[in-house]
Amino acid sequence: MGFWTVVLIIVLAGMAFSAWRTKHMTQHGITEDFLGNQSIQDRGASEEMQRELEELRERVQVLERIATDDRESKRLSAEIDELRKN
Template sequence: MNLWTTILLIAIAGMIYSAWRSKHLTSNGITEDFLGNQSLDDHRANAELQREVEELRERVQILERIVTDGREASRISSEIEKLRH
């Protein structure tokens, strides 16, 4: 193998490694700027957290309705008493 073949093989290996590294970082949600600084791309995480917050708000509204509605609270407590006996 001569010098130019070795240089070509090293360059091809470097390109393959660079492509693999970019794919790996992207699949894990990490972005990299032109200076090489890495940051976590948390758009998916933000969407998941936003969905979870909305679900929790709905649950809190339901619990508030149960607590503040006197008729509903008395009905639930009477059902609990019936189940105890």
């Protein structure tokens, strides 16, 4: 067995290990940043945050509608007052 054959086997073994490690970490919800720091992702918390985000979006839509309607009614009221003065 030549030198380059051994190098090739070592490289292939390293690639296989890296693929297995990535699959294993993904299955268990472990993420790793570019510095190698690992953190566990809680799927339940993620779903809860998505639900809360959707609720907040709905609330913002309601507040925007209230603010817009109020502004429109104030403008209309000001126009009516202006017409009464004339």
